Amino acid sequence: MKQVTSIDPNSISTKELHSILLTAIAPRPIAFASTVNLKGEVNLSPFSFFNVFSSNPPTLIFSPARRVRDNTTKHTLQNVEAVKEVVINIVNYPIVEQMSLASTEYEEGVNEFKKAGLTEGKSVKVKPPRVLESPVSFECVVDNIISLGNEGGAGNLVICKVVYIHINNEFLDENNLLDTKKLDLVARLGGSWYSRITEDSLFEIPKPIISKGIGVDNLPKHIFKTDILSGNNIGRLGNYEEIPSEEEIEKFKSLPEIAEMLIDLDEEEKMELIHKKVKLNIDSGDLDMAIKLLFCFN
Numbered sequence: 001m002k003q004v005t006s007i008d009p010n011s012i013s014t015k016e017l018h019s020i021l022l023t024a025i026a027p028r029p030i031a032f033a034s035t036v037n038l039k040g041e042v043n044l045s046p047f048s049f050f051n052v053f054s055s056n057p058p059t060l061i062f063s064p065a066r067r068v069r070d071n072t073t074k075h076t077l078q079n080v081e082a083v084k085e086v087v088i089n090i091v092n093y094p095i096v097e098q099m100s101l102a103s104t105e106y107e108e109g110v111n112e113f114k115k116a117g118l119t120e121g122k123s124v125k126v127k128p129p130r131v132l133e134s135p136v137s138f139e140c141v142v143d144n145i146i147s148l149g150n151e152g153g154a155g156n157l158v159i160c161k162v163v164y165i166h167i168n169n170e171f172l173d174e175n176n177l178l179d180t181k182k183l184d185l186v187a188r189l190g191g192s193w194y195s196r197i198t199e200d201s202l203f204e205i206p207k208p209i210i211s212k213g214i215g216v217d218n219l220p221k222h223i224f225k226t227d228i229l230s231g232n233n234i235g236r237l238g239n240y241e242e243i244p245s246e247e248e249i250e251k252f253k254s255l256p257e258i259a260e261m262l263i264d265l266d267e268e269e270k271m272e273l274i275h276k277k278v279k280l281n282i283d284s285g286d287l288d289m290a291i292k293l294l295f296c297f298n
Helices: 014-024 075-082 093-102 112-116 231-238 246-253 256-262 267-284 287-296
Strands: 031-036 042-047 050-055 058-062 085-090 136-147 156-167 186-188 194-196
Touching (some): 031 058, 031 075, 042 075, 075 085, 075 136, 093 112, 231 267, 256 287, 267 287
Antiparallel strands (some): 031 042, 085 136
């Protein structure tokens, strides 16, 4: 049986809890936020407590947390409280080192665009500039700021409504849509670690939106009797649209290659052989063959 470490969050320090949360809840997208203060001085800083929460209205939320070590707030939070506008620039691999450099805690009034060697681009509807090197930039107005506490580590949810979008055409596909493979996005992990979204790391899963998968509960129970099929394999099988009919299964069993495969084997050998073949079919993308083969032994 697997050993599990169970922790009451109140029993450890904020620093320890912070480390667990940021390492376990990952990867996280990065909001490279440019803001201005009342003097018009520019600030640029990254935040990985960030995501999209609505498309109508288009709403992004990021959270500049209070510093754990001394409970102070960041210039970005102070700026959006004073000037309720922000540009959220998306970070990809070509600018990840410059983004990291911009996270340095420079004194107020220091322009991180200059420190990081990034280029200010004039925004259309808001005062803060955008990062010209970013593949996508979202001009936003700040609708609300929700404080989650007054102690070190407490977040401040900056709720942003997107009012203008800039997309570098280099990252569009032939249909003028953003191309995930071209974007080469990065995401934040725990500690000093990041992840890079390359073509090699991408995979697709059919979305069960229109059709309803039959569910794992409707698969033959023998799938659990070996360790050949992984949880992902079983999940993919459960996403199949319908259980093959008895007529389909009998017809499938009569195929020479299938009949030959099932002959002269005991039940356990048949089950293992079928599971191995099903796994190969899933890996090759032939889910129809995998399902039929699975129901041959039922």
